[in-house]
Amino acid sequence: MIASLISLLLVTGLSGIVAQTVLIRECLILYGGNELSIGVTIGAWVIWEALGAFIGARWPRGGGAAHAFIAAGLTFGIVFPASIYAVRAFKVLAGLPPEISLGITSIFGASMVIFLPLSLLHGFAFTAACRAYEGVKGPGGKAAGRVYFYEMVGTIAGGVLVSYVLVTWVHSFRIAGLILALMALACLAMAVSAATRAGKLLAALSLAIALGSAVFMAAGLDGRLQWRSIAAQWHGREVVSYENSLYQNIAVTRATGQYTFFTDGLPAATIPVPDIARAEEIVHIPLLTHGTPRNVLVLHGGAGGVIGEVLKYPTVRRVDYVEIDPAYLGTLVRYPSALVRSELGDPRVMLHYTDGRRFVKAASPDRRYDVVLLGVASPRDASGEQVLHPGVLPRGAAHPHR
Known part of the structure; x- marks a missing residue:
């Protein structure tokens, strides 16, 4: 039984970090890209996880604890996709339009509601696993350390997997389906090894859940759920593209022939007719103040109008355009816009896929540069704070929102 217990511990750690990462990324869209909210969401997770661990510690040792551990794992896997849907439907339920950002108090309240079931179950699973481990190995004071070690091994593996593979290759509900199937299989192995009546019932339930999750994904029902939840998240808008990159969520909506691009819930560009007033305000005041700009640096947000306005100046010889996310520009060029094609295809424009802060320092x-244009918003999130730091910002840089 110890081998199946360790396997379930590894899967519990893996599933915990995967669920936490996916939900935090989903919450960034809900909270309007405010990266400072990450600390609040993690705090909500820790609060409920601590309460769940407290409840699990009161469970008796032995077979009952093992059954409770299995039940917590199965319930965790089922609640995970429901939590994703809840995040996306939150503004609909609250009666808020999708473009409205939440304040810090609302962010904390929403996070406490959203993370309650998953983090409570994950905390409960830890101490229930400790009781189950003691039931197998006997009390000796080492159970908590061993359980924590195996969970952390799973957490490390899950962190790498979700950050560099799952998030960019499959959508959130497919991730949840895979986690549910994996959790059910691990619970099945442990339930079979328990060799009790309750264990047999949990084994049958685990097998049914694993098969149900596999059939659900094979039939493409998770994809339907994905788009149904997106429709709820962007209610009143036609969403034509929705994807996650390593850096952010990228959504594209269409209305009367216009395409609006959102990154983590915030509008980033509009084509084929751009926001000319915004682009002119960003570009012309600093460039006319200089008089004869030759070398211009654009840090983020240049495609879709800003670079086009810069290139209108006959004195401009070179424009270095820095954009951290290749997926964003890849999405932008998929839609009809002669302006974007002319901007990125101009021989004077040098495109650099890197972090703006790193590019400036290196x-x-x-x-x-005669003029530096910052295409980031006022410092409401971590990326804005980093680029606008006095030690990074080039002298004389022009901020578009000043």
Whole structure:
């Protein structure tokens, strides 16, 4: 039984970090890309996990604890996709339009509601697993350390898997389906090894859940649920594209022939007719103030109008355009816009896929810019804070929102 217990511990750690990562990314869209909310959401997770661990510690040792551990794992896998849907439907239920951002108090309240079931179950599973481990190995004071070790091994593996594979290759409900199937199989192995009546019932339930999850995904029902939840998240808008990159969520809506691009819930660009007033305000005041700009640096947000306005100046010889996310520009060029094609295809435009802060710090001392344009919003999130830091911002840089 110890081998199946360890396997379930590994899967519990893996599923916990995967669920937490997916939900935090979903919450970033709900909270309007405010990365400072990550600390609040993690705090909500820890609060409920601590309460769940407290409840699990009161469970008796032995077979009952093992059954409770299995039941918690199965319930966790089932609640995970429901939590994703709840995040996306939150503004609909609250009567808020999708473009409205939440304040810090609302963010904390929403996070406490959203993370309650999953984090409570995950905390309960830890101490229930400790009781189950003691039931197998006997009380000796080492159960908590061993359980924590195996969960952390699963957590490390899950962190790498979700960050670099799952998030960018499959949608959130497919991730939840895979986690549910994996959790059910691990619970099945442990329930079979228990060799009790309750264990047999849990084994049958685990097998049914694993098969149900596999059939659900094979039939493409998880994809339907994905788009149904997106429709709820962006209620009143036609969403034509929705994907996650390593850095952010990218959504595209269409209305009367116009395409609006959102990154983590915030509008980033509009084509084929751009927001000319915004682009002119960003570009012309600093460039006209300089008089004869030759070398211009654009840090983020340049495609879709800003670079086009810069290139109208006959004195401009080079434009270095820095964009951290290749997937964002890849999405942008998939839609009809002669302006974007002309901007990115102009020989004077040099495109750099890197972080703006890193590009500025690594720039050669010989490379000097007449004007630097920052296409980031005022410092409401971590990315804005990093680029606008006095030690990073080039002297004389022009901020579009000032």
